[in-house]
Amino acid sequence: MSIRSADKIANELEHLVLTGQLCNGERLDEITLAKRFGVSRTPVREAIQKLATSGLVTQEPRRGAFVRQPGPVELLEMFEVMAELEATCGRLAALRISDDTLAQLQLTNEKSQTALDQGNVDLYYRENQTFHHLIYHASGNAFLESETLRLHRRLKPFRRLQLRLRGRMNQSMREHREILKELVDGDPDRAAAALRDHVAIQGEKFHHLMANSKDMLQ
Numbered sequence: 376m377s378i379r380s381a382d383k384i385a386n387e388l389e390h391l392v393l394t395g396q397l398c399n400g401e402r403l404d405e406i407t408l409a410k411r412f413g414v415s416r417t418p419v420r421e422a423i424q425k426l427a428t429s430g431l432v433t434q435e436p437r438r439g440a441f442v443r444q445p446g447p448v449e450l451l452e453m454f455e456v457m458a459e460l461e462a463t464c465g466r467l468a469a470l471r472i473s474d475d476t477l478a479q480l481q482l483t484n485e486k487s488q489t490a491l492d493q494g495n496v497d498l499y500y501r502e503n504q505t506f507h508h509l510i511y512h513a514s515g516n517a518f519l520e521s522e523t524l525r526l527h528r529r530l531k532p533f534r535r536l537q538l539r540l541r542g543r544m545n546q547s548m549r550e551h552r553e554i555l556k557e558l559v560d561g562d563p564d565r566a567a568a569a570l571r572d573h574v575a576i577q578g579e580k581f582h583h584l585m586a587n588s589k590d591m592l593q
Contacts, residue, residue, distance in 0.1 A: 381421035384412055388422055389532050392431050392442055399444040403432065430529045450533065457530055458575040460523045461507070465554065465570035468513035469563040476513045480506060480555050487551060491544050499544055500535050506551055510570070547573070
């Protein structure tokens with residue numbers, strides 16, 4: 376087995392957690408995982424730390440690291456807060472964004488479209504992440520950016536997951552174009568609404584995501 380980086384191991388562990396192959400409350404043994412991935416314990420330890428940042432793992436002193444799956448109510452609540460934080464970022468960015476950042480957003484959308492045309496979910500997610508991070512920064516509010524990034528990291532596995540829903544990448548791409556349009560127009564209320572609607576997971580869409588998560592990732 377080839378050597379894997381901590382990022383790649385983190386992605387594989389994330390997959391195992393979200394598909395239920397690593398169960399809620401299960402202890403993550405560094406030695407066992409190092410053998411499984413054909414690496415030393417160091418990248419495994421780093422990967423576990425990355426999952427702890429996203430909330431999929433809890434680390435307990437002298438006991439180790441354990442899988443932690445957020446329940447549906449907690450997850451929905453986090454997405455509701457995320458939608459409001461991003462809406463605020465969008466509102467402020469519409470008033471403060473630079474021409475250079477608008478050009479970067481346009482380039483990111485072009486790269487996202489290429490990923491969509493290729494059906495490459497991982498590449499699309501990376502460009503999607505860049506798109507959102509640019510808007511957080513363009514808000515011009517360092518505290519808001521920091522808090523939004525923190526929750527973004529918590530929700531990363533589930534934001535990646537929803538892109539595997541049939542038709543979601545196409546829909547996401549349309550929403551990104553609309554968000555960029557409102558930022559270019561400098562309309563704070565419409566930019567906020569576009570970002571809120573883009574991030575929010577509600578009702579049937581949320582239940583479909585939860586019900587089909589294992590099937591989509593297997």
